[in-house]
Amino acid sequence: MRWLEVHIDTNHAGLDTVQAMLSGLDVDGVMIEDEEEFQDFLENNHDYWDYVDEDLERHMAGRSRITFYLEAREAGFAKLGEVRVALEGLKQERRDLGTLLMTLEDVEDADWENNWKQYYKPMEIGERLLVIPQWEEADPGDRVPLYLDPGLTFGTGAHATTRLCLTALETLVRGGERVLDLGCGSGILSVAALRLGAGSALAVDIDDKCRTAARENAGLNGIGPDRLDILVGNLLTDRAAAEKIGGGYDLVLANIVADVIIALAPRVRGLLSPGGTFLCSGIIEGRADEAAAALNAAGLEIRERREDNGWYAFTCQ
Structure with a gap:
């Protein structure tokens, strides 16, 4: 199945407003990326990190974005039209919510649900262990197999x-x-x-x-x-x-x-x-x-x- 990956860029103050607009259109299950919340988390959780990847910091710089997915078929395109109309209305009503720019990508199921699995393969660790993701088949030979579902946490x-x-x-x-x-x-x-x-x-x-x-x-x-x-x-x-x-x-x-x-x-x-x-x-x-x-x-x-x-x-x- 193909999907529309839809992004709406706003600012920190606009996140709740945009999310409420989407919820009113029965668009839930959104993902939120926000630099202010990211920095707040870092500031108030020093006990649980020592290093922040520079690529992640660059990715989050200036970002307040809501992402959601719609099926790339008639119902999904119709819903996308509803979102466009509502977003234009919001732009006219409010001037303090950032760009409210909407962009989208056409993706396959695997692109956002399963594709990450290709990067996680059986790993030999030390002299005795073989870490094996649960969906992979591997002959451990003389090693001790350790099966994991890395998607859990x-x-x-x-x-x-x-x-x-x-x-x-x-x-x-x-x-x-x-x-x-x-x-x-x-x-x-x-x-x-x-x-x-x-x-x-x-x-x-x-x-x-x-x-x-x-x-x-x-x-x-x-x-x-x-x-x-x-x-x-x-x-x-x-x-x-x-x-x-x-x-x-x-x-x-x-x-x-x-x-x-x-x-x-x-x-x-x-x-x-x-x-x-x-x-x-x-x-x-x-x-x-x-x-x-x-x-x-x-x-x-x-x-x-x-x-x-x-x-x-x-x-x-």
Whole structure:
């Protein structure tokens, strides 16, 4: 099926007005891109990012755009005509909503729904793992297959920080370990640890969507709730979550960002069993020394440093 990808450019103040106009025409399910909201998110969520891709910043510069899709057939073209008429009326009524420029592209289903899958193929990681998207068929050979649906949420194995953790896990998991995965995302690290032979894992994230993602990915690998438990909560701010998490883990994983790792450092020893290991990543090059100092100050010895494309992972005891 072919689709019309329709864009309406406005300004921040006009987003609600244009969206209300579209909703009145039964056009819902829109996508919104807005530089002001993007910058506000960055400003108020420093705990969860260390680096913003320059291409993304350039893409968002000056942008306040609403995008929606219509079927490229009679009903869709008729609806497009209704939108044009309503938009012209809005231009006459309001002069403070930016350009209100409407542009469109003719696209196939695959262009916006499935085409991204061609870029996600089976990936060999380290010496033992083969990450396989669920729609692909691959012979793992001597490697341990790790099946994922990367469309669920972040954490696919493609990012340097995840590769660093997965490579380290190959040497850290010897069999039967009790694992804690903080900031689990898609559950990739928890599931990988279990596939490599860990006994059980608790996956924790502050985002409720990760509960579904981690459970789905565990199911793809034949792992049930008897081996993988999932908790939504914040160890640093939620006392109830901290009590549920407890301690005594052989392996604690945290692929987050430097600020969270620094804040987490004083609590790590309380999470580990005697002789346990803390593996952390998500640390960009400019924050590596700061994060290392915080870990050392918390009484943790960094046994191994790994680096990949300006990102660092530390294995600590």
